Amino acid sequence: MLIKKTLLISMLTAITLLSTNVMAESPQQKGLRISKLADAKDNGFSDFTANMVMTLKNRAGKTSRRIIRIKTLEGKGDGDKSLSLFDQPQDVKGTAMLTFSHGLKADDQWLYLPALKRVKRINSRNKSGPFMGSEFAFEDLGSQEVEKFKYKFLRTEKCANGWTCNVIERTPAYKYSGYSKQQVWLDTKEYRPVKVMFYDRKNSLMKTLQSTGFKQYLGRYWRPTTMSMVNHQTGKSTILQWTNYKFKTGLTARDFNKKALAR
Amino acid sequence: MKTNIFLLTSVSTLFISTLGVSTGVSAGELSGNISLEGRYFNSDGAFPDQQKNGGISLSLQPEYKHKWDNDHSQFTFSPFYRWDNQDKERTHADIRQLDIVSSKGDWEFQAGIGKVYWGVTESQHLVDIINQTDAIEGADGEDKLGQPLFRVSHLSENGSLDLFVLPYFRERTFAGSKGRFRTPLVIDTDKPTFESSKKEKHIDYAVRWSETVDELDIGVHYFNGTSRAPIFNPIIKNGIAVGLQPHYPLIDQIGIDLQYTGEETIWKFEGISRNYTRQSGLKDYTASVVGFEHSLPLLSDSGLEMTLLGEYHHDSRGEVASAPFQNDxxxxxxxxxxxxxxxxxxxxxxxxxxxxxKSLRVEASRRIGKGLKLNIEAQVFMDIDKTDPLKIFEKDDYLQLELQKYF
Incomplete structure (x- = not known):
């Protein structure tokens, strides 16, 4: 009898706890849940390669261009590994960057300088600095592991393409970020990151990133064709054009080591 | 130039055969740069014949690269030529690279003429021994001559093991009589001597193991062969020293390079222990560099980044000509x-x-327009003690402008 009673009470408690959990999910819990779902949606891509054309535009409208090839290997139990190979401007042709991203722990990063044939390990102190003079910071282009941020669900609203988006605020949990917070618009159906607004350390709006031309690969993985970053404080902007996306190309960890940088 | 022709013929057969069997061929790519350099010296040279105020120089380094097998194999050909209007020794050509690199699973192979960089420190490159320094190119010792080599590398969970066979030795380049940055007596690069009876055909060997363990990057090497750094013997004519003759002894060397990459501060160490043969009569020595690189927070919203560098140099030989950085x-x-x-x-x-x-050095670079780059370099020698090996360069304070066109 006693055993039965205890069991009944504990079961009831469990049910009550469970229901309060669902019913009164805090904005933080909801933000994290959605972000995890978005991350899970992209699970299992194994690897991909793509070409990126980066067009920098200053306030006067003068443009300059960078061309970079990207190779990424999905991390298992850790963050992704990625290799960026620079083709333009001509003077940095052959330069390559290898990144092992982690959750909260600082990413490991090596730079290959072709003129010296030197592989140089670099630190991540200044990840808030601009990537090749663009409006993208290193931290914007790194792998966006779930653990890197703390989340808070804000609202659901209409967004681009007539989609409905969840708006989530995320605060960098890693050291040396240049942002106090970011607001991310994820569409409710496929969790595509349509828009991100970046707030600087003084909490004023700094940049807006808009992603368009989403295409689905292998019937599952969504990637944008164009990413446009506008800096509201300087009037400068950078546009990324992605082409030639290929998934599951058969890359392995052997393609992501210090030796591979020189190839 | 004789050397280069030898190298070309000896490796070309290999390339032709390898290229012949390659599948999935994609078009090769041609790139490179052409540079115009102007140098200004603010004092007359310390020695007779030396150029007065500097001069101009042109260099060309194209690179042809061909990749196949999903980028797992590549062929590279990169010749180099410099013309100098002052020093005929500085007018020189080299094959910087003419090799094939191929990787298959855990193995990587390299054959041909190539360049290999080892090391972590910035102000001196102690462990970097595979390539000969093209000393006439620049004062920082970072320009290297192409080295004929065969390399096999094996990658495993315990790092990378590289085995090198170096079948041909390259002599160091030195300034001619009109050149700056030279010894009082001109080094005669036409008559080098070698400890090995096989001279430049002595086969050198090297092994290196390198590994990354979290924040630590480790490299350990062993080298057996002809020293890249020569010693000098006076050339005597009628009882008078008229020049210096480079002599390349045989050495055995072990070395280690370490880097600990902290989030704000990077710590670095390079050390070597070099042994000569008993017959050479030369004294064994050790040398090391220990230093740091500290990143400050960004100095402005635009991303201005400042890094502080500090390195200490030690050399057990003390203050001798071949060791300018013995306690620096x-x-x-x-x-x-x-x-x-x-x-x-x-x-x-x-x-x-x-x-x-003291010696002060400034280097600056900036991209200008499309495909152009401007490099500025200056060096000043101050309070040089008369016992210091740098004494001979005291009058060689210079400012150098270089405009590079990339294609």
Missing amino acids: VFVGSRLSFNDTESTELLAGAFVDLDNSS
């Missing part, structure tokens, strides 16, 4: 503007702790 400190700072033009500035000073001789 290098302090410097690198500024990266992170702008569209990739503007960078590096300023630093070597200070000899024994005699307070």
Whole structure:
């Protein structure tokens, strides 16, 4: 009898706890849940390669261009590994960057300088600095592991393409970020990151990133064709054009080591 | 040039055969740069015949690259030529690279003429021994001659093991009588002597193991062969020394390089222990560099980045000609503007702790327009003690402008 009673009470408690959990999910819990779902949606891509054309535009409208090839290997139990190979401007042709991203722990990063044939390990102190003079910071282009941020669900609203988006605020949990917070618009159906607004350390709006031309690969993985970053404080902007996306190309960890940088 | 022709014929057969069997061929790519350099010296040379105020120089380094097998194999050909209007020794050609690199699973192979870089420190490159220094190119010792080599590398969970066979030796380049940065007696590069009876055909060997363990990057090497750094013997004519003859002894060397990459501060160490043969009569020695690189927070919203550098040099030989950095400190700072033009500035000073001789160096670079780059370099020698090996360069303070066109 006693055993039965205890069991009944504990079961009831469990049910009550469970229901309060669902019913009164805090904005933080909801933000994290959605972000995890978005991350899970992209699970299992194994690897991909793509070409990126980066067009920098200053306030006067003068443009300059960078061309970079990207190779990424999905991390298992850790963050992704990625290799960026620079083709333009001509003077940095052959330069390559290898990144092992982690959750909260600082990413490991090596730079290959072709003129010296030197592989140089670099630190991540200044990840808030601009990537090749663009409006993208290193931290914007790194792998966006779930653990890197703390989340808070804000609202659901209409967004681009007539989609409905969840708006989530995320605060960098890693050291040396240049942002106090970011607001991310994820569409409710496929969790595509349509828009991100970046707030600087003084909490004023700094940049807006808009992603368009989403295409689905292998019937599952969504990637944008164009990413446009506008800096509201300087009037400068950078546009990324992605082409030639290929998934599951058969890359392995052997393609992501210090030796591979020189190839 | 004789050397280069030898190298060309000896490796070309290999390339032709390898290229012949390659599948999935994609078009090769041609790139490279052509540079115009102007140098200004503010004092007359210390020695007779030396150029007065500097001169101009042109260099060309194209690179042809062909990749196949999903980028797992590549062929590279990169010749180099420099013309100098002052020093005929500085007018020279080299094959910087003519090789095939191929990787299959855990193995990587390299054959041909190539360049290999080892090391972590900035102000001196102690462990970097595979390639000969093209000393006439620049004062920093970072320009290298192409080295004929065969390499096999094996990658495993325990790092990378590289085995090198180096079948041909390259002699170091030196300034001619009109050149700056030279010894009082001109080095006669036409008559080098070797400890090995096989001379430049002595086969050198090297092994290196390198590994990354979290924040630590480790490299350990062993080298057996002809020293890249020569010693000098006077050339005597009628009882008078008229020049210096380079002599290349045989050595055995072990070395280690370490880097600990902290989030704000990077710590570095390079050390070597070099042994000569008993017959050579030369004294074994050790040398090391220990230093740090500290990143400051960004200095501005535009991303101005400042890094502080400090390195200490030790050499057990003491203050001798071949060891200018026996108890010296290098302090410097690198500024990266992170702008569209990739503007960078590096300023630093070597200070000899024994005699307070100083040498200041500034390097700056900036992209201008499309495919053009401007490099500025300057060096000043100060309070050079008369016992310091740098004494001979005291009158060689210079400013150099270089405009590079990339294609």
